[in-house]
Amino acid sequence: MTNIPRPEWDHPYLHTRQELSRQQLEAFAYHYFLKFLMFFRDQPEGSIRPGLEIKYSAKMKHKLGLADLFNHNIRLNYNYFRKDPALLPYTLFHEMIHIWLYNCDLDPGHTRRFYFKMKFFEATKLPIDQKVHIHKRVASEAKFVFTCPNCKNKWFTNSPKEDKRLYCGFCYEQSKEKYYPVKFTNHNRHSLGNL
Numbered sequence: 452m453t454n455i456p457r458p459e460w461d462h463p464y465l466h467t468r469q470e471l472s473r474q475q476l477e478a479f480a481y482h483y484f485l486k487f488l489m490f491f492r493d494q495p496e497g498s499i500r501p502g503l504e505i506k507y508s509a510k511m512k513h514k515l516g517l518a519d520l521f522n523h524n525i526r527l528n529y530n531y532f533r534k535d536p537a538l539l540p541y542t543l544f545h546e547m548i549h550i551w552l553y554n555c556d557l558d559p560g561h562t563r564r565f566y567f568k569m570k571f572f573e574a575t576k577l578p579i580d581q582k583v584h585i586h587k588r589v590a591s592e593a594k595f596v597f598t599c600p601n602c603k604n605k606w607f608t609n610s611p612k613e614d615k616r617l618y619c620g621f622c623y624e625q626s627k628e629k630y631y632p633v634k635f636t637n638h639n640r641h642s643l644g645n646l
């Protein structure tokens with residue numbers, strides 16, 4: 452099934468047969484990033500943090516995109532998208548959901564809430580990555596969130612135990628100091644009921 456994008460979501464590069472330059476790709480990603488922001492700002496769950504960086508990586512092999520939650524950036528597969536940019540909006544939206552959920556203190560994984568948000572993308576009729584769809588699984592959200600008292604990075608888990616052997620690897624790398632994550636209750640978690 453081929454989707455035909457709704458006119459306001461269309462872009463000439465979606466139909467190009469030519470290889471795109473890095474500059475064109477950057478403009479393309481930025482165009483969709485700006486348009487998608489309306490789904491990730493002032494939502495009942497919260498907003499994506501400002502300053503999100505979108506970059507292309509020539510090192511990515513197997514994935515089309517990657518959300519770096521700790522460093523607040525999204526990396527896109529340069530060698531894939533320069534030849535075929537049709538799935539770029541899908542990939543970008545997917546990774547933006549991960550970042551947005553994380554910024555809202557919600558489980559950033561492929562949960563039911565994640566796929567509920569994906570429905571907003573489906574309404575644009577932009578091309579969808581069928582491969583990702585096949586692997587679609589509906590997971591429930593992690594019950595607990597732990598946060599590093601120093602850098603505020605978060606971990607999501609179903610285990611309520613505060614494991615004293617686990618310390619923040621990010622901070623340890625920077626300062627060789629061991630910061631132990633602290634559990635906090637996630638009030639956002641049930642805001643959408645039995646989604």
Ligand SMILES: [Zn+2]
Pocket residue numbers: 545549561
């Ligand atoms: Zn994902």
Ligand SMILES: [Zn+2]
Pocket residue numbers: 599600601602603604619620621622623630
């Ligand atoms: Zn830390």
